[in-house]
Amino acid sequence: MADRSEYDSFVATAWHRLLRTAYLLTMDWPAAEDLVQTALMKxxxxxxxxxxxxxxxxxKIMVNVHVSWWRRRWRKAEITTGAPPDRPQPVDDMGQADERELVWRALGRLPARQRAVAVLRFFEDMTEAQAADTLGCGVGTVKSQTSRALARLRVDESVTSTLVRRG
Structure with a gap:
């Protein structure tokens, strides 16, 4: 059991790692900061x-809060941005787009639970058991969500068409 005197040093040492994870989940810096602050408050x-x-x-708190935010109806209507949105690129110019940007966008199109599993497994380099513990689910759920996320990324037209063209 920890007393609250250790809380400040925990926040100071873990803030950047938590913020990175939150950003990968939300794909938005202001939302990521809100997510970390909400999780730290809890x-x-x-x-x-x-x-x-x-x-x-x-x-685990961050993942659960993120999923609950995702499910809210108002989330679809509210868009927070740190800067004005970029203009969409014409399809002809997509051949010049960086592969990382394409994967990044495809990751953003995954459902919240699949994105959470992908972030924990591949960006945070967690094992299936660690991801399951963080998400509060079974290892089988992590495996199935990982499989679904990877399958969805494989058939994402914007990623596959550009990568095949470059291939």
């Missing part, structure tokens, strides 16, 4: 009960 309330795996606990 962690503060539960701090005396949190064991040694504090960062994993906060990541």
């Amino acid at each position: 962690a503060w309330l539960a701090w005396p009960r949190i064991g040694d795996e504090r960062e994993a606990y906060v990541r």
